[in-house]
Amino acid sequence: MFDSIRRTAQRLKASKSGNAALLVALGLPVLIGSSGLAVDVSQWYMWKQELQFAADQAALAGAWARSSTTTQNDYQTRARQEFTANLATTRGNTTTPSVSLGNYNGGTNNAVRVTASASKALPFTAFLTGRSATVAVTARATFSMSSSYNACILSVNPTDNRSAIFGNAITGGSDCGVGALSTGTQAIVETGDSEVQLGDIVSAGGIEDTFSNNGTIHEFVDGLSDPYAELTAPSSAG
Known part of the structure; x- marks a missing residue:
């Protein structure tokens, strides 16, 4: 009996038929896994790009609002509005962005900081980990209070x-x-x-x-403009 088993094992060892099928079977999990990971990584990258752009625009909107005395108290609302307006693929999967003031270059409360994240279960990584994938971004924009002058x-x-x-x-x-x-x-x-x-x-x-x-x-004020630049100067000839 043992001799029969040994002879069968030797024949299998010497046989070359079915090698391709065996290699495919062994490589298939790697192929499927790498393909699934590539799809998920592409999705992460797209989320990251979209979220970062939305956060950047939100920070700029908040900083712009803070630079004016008439809108400085609305900076959080304006930042969140701009963030939402720039979402597409991640819409519905993002957290409400956190909008806060921070310090920049020695100043106090002279910058707007926006943080946000998006979470969603992706096919491959969710199968392996049982958890949703999360992408987080941060953006910051600084501002300075503008001054306006009138001169008669x-x-x-x-x-x-x-x-x-x-x-x-x-x-x-x-x-x-x-x-x-x-x-x-x-x-x-x-x-x-x-x-x-x-x-x-x-x-x-x-x-x-x-x-x-x-x-x-x-003196030496930047950004002064000529309110009469588009007017035609009167002619002394009448």
Whole structure:
């Protein structure tokens, strides 16, 4: 009996028929597993990209809201609205994003931080682990409070020094503000000792120090714009 079993085993050992089927059978689990993992990893990557973009946009929306006094208290609502608006594939599988203030570059509460995650059972990994797959993202955007100035007297020349000159013969006041768009180092100057009150004195360039008695100096201010840029200058010819 044992001899018969031994002879059968030797014949099986020497036989080469069915090798391909055996190799396929041995490699099939690896093939299926790698294919399933590839599909799940692709899904994770797509989730990550979508969630990160939504979180980035949410952080920017929150920072934009915080930069204005009229909307700074609504930054969480605006951030969450922007987050939801940018979801597609992950919609319905995401957590409500956490929106909070943080510190950036030595400042205090000058950045908006958004964190969110998405969870869903994927075919292959859920079969192996029995758990849903989770992808988490974080985004942060910083902001600074903007200032706005109004000037009822405005010099629009972009480069000249002495683009606005005030002399001691001027009396009265102009508390509605004075501005100069010039980037010159002496964009607004004073001749004599004028006592006229000007309110905010704003310039893209420099302002003579003596104006500190005439109002509040704001010099070398970025982002000043010409409200009359699109108007056609009147002709002296009539």
